[in-house]
Structure formats: C-alpha cells, structure tokens
Amino acid sequence: MSEKKDTFEADLAFMRSLVSEGGRAEMSGGIVFFWAGLFYGLQCLVQWANLVELIRLNALGQLSAAILPTVALLVLIGWVMWRDRKQGPKGVATRAMNAAFGSAGLANCFIVVVFGYWAVNEKSFLIWALYPVVICAIQGAVWYTAYMIRKKIWLAGVSAGWFITTLVLGVLAKSPHYVLAIGIALIVLMSGAGLTMMKLAKK
Numbered sequence: 001m002s003e004k005k006d007t008f009e010a011d012l013a014f015m016r017s018l019v020s021e022g023g024r025a026e027m028s029g030g031i032v033f034f035w036a037g038l039f040y041g042l043q044c045l046v047q048w049a050n051l052v053e054l055i056r057l058n059a060l061g062q063l064s065a066a067i068l069p070t071v072a073l074l075v076l077i078g079w080v081m082w083r084d085r086k087q088g089p090k091g092v093a094t095r096a097m098n099a100a101f102g103s104a105g106l107a108n109c110f111i112v113v114v115f116g117y118w119a120v121n122e123k124s125f126l127i128w129a130l131y132p133v134v135i136c137a138i139q140g141a142v143w144y145t146a147y148m149i150r151k152k153i154w155l156a157g158v159s160a161g162w163f164i165t166t167l168v169l170g171v172l173a174k175s176p177h178y179v180l181a182i183g184i185a186l187i188v189l190m191s192g193a194g195l196t197m198m199k200l201a202k203k
Helices: 002-019 024-051 059-083 092-122 125-150 153-172 177-202
Strands: none
Touching: 024 059, 024 177, 092 125, 125 153, 125 177, 153 177
C-alpha cells in the first residue's frame, strides 16, 4: 500500500511540474524560434528570388544573405542566455523538451557533415538538397515529442506541418521553388511556433 502511495505521489508531482512551470523558459524559447524562423525564412526567400531572377544579387549580396542571418541569431541567443543567466532550476517538462531539441540539434551537426561531404565528392546538388528534407523530418519528430510531453494540440499541428514540408521538399528537390518552400515553412512553422510560445508565456 505504501509503495502504491509513493508511486501515486511521484506521478502527481510529475504532472504538477508539467503545468506549474513559469513562462520564462517558454518566452525565451519563443523569442529564439520566432527570430530564427524569420531570419532564415527571409534568407530563403531572398535566395529564391535571386534563383528565379526576380532580383539580382552580386557576390557581396549573396555572401551577406548567407552570413548575416547566422550572425544575427548568434547575437540574439547570446542576449537570451545573458538575460536568463540567473534563472532558477527548470521543471521536468522544460528539461525534457530541451533534451529533445538539443538532441535534434546534435543530430543536425553530424547529418550536415555527411551530406556536405558526399555532395562535394559527387558534385551533386541533389544530395545537398536532400539534407533539409531529413532535417524537416527530424523537426516533425521533435515537435511531436513536445506534443506528447505537453499535450497541447498546437504542438501536434507544428509537427504535422514539418512532416508535410518533408514531403513537399522531396517532390521539389530539383526545382528552384524548393527554396521558396523552405522559406515559407520556416516563417509559418518556426516563427509561428515561437510567436505562439511567447503569447502563451504572457498568459
């Protein structure tokens, strides 16, 4: 009887931790997702416009479009980390979600090396084009994990969006509109998710 009581209390404590965490962590994550999606989404839209000759970027313009979003995001992440430097211990749900997204980021680091290596060796743009397809599938899996942890339907919607994007990119891999699809997905799914997180944190 005592063992059942201890198990029940442990389960109750876990469930309480899922719903009682402050909005600070969600706000910080929302800020990063919103601006990351916006920075890289706009980068993709600019690159698509250049590919279909709506605009013409010189070498400096192409280099700036490639580098500036990453520089801006690193500055933003540094600011968020500095802002949250005195934040107390995170709850179970936040730690679980951080682990899921951190694992996806780590997998991304290794996948980009493999795809980059073979794309260069085979001189094949198609191999490189398939890299974002894999990343979108991983994003779908990570957001589904977030849904299973939080049980919020909008998280399932983001997950489904990434899986649909995976299929769309697979079809458009040899088309210049492939870059447009990535840009739209980043703005709608990543920035949209970030905006939702920020709104929920304010509530």
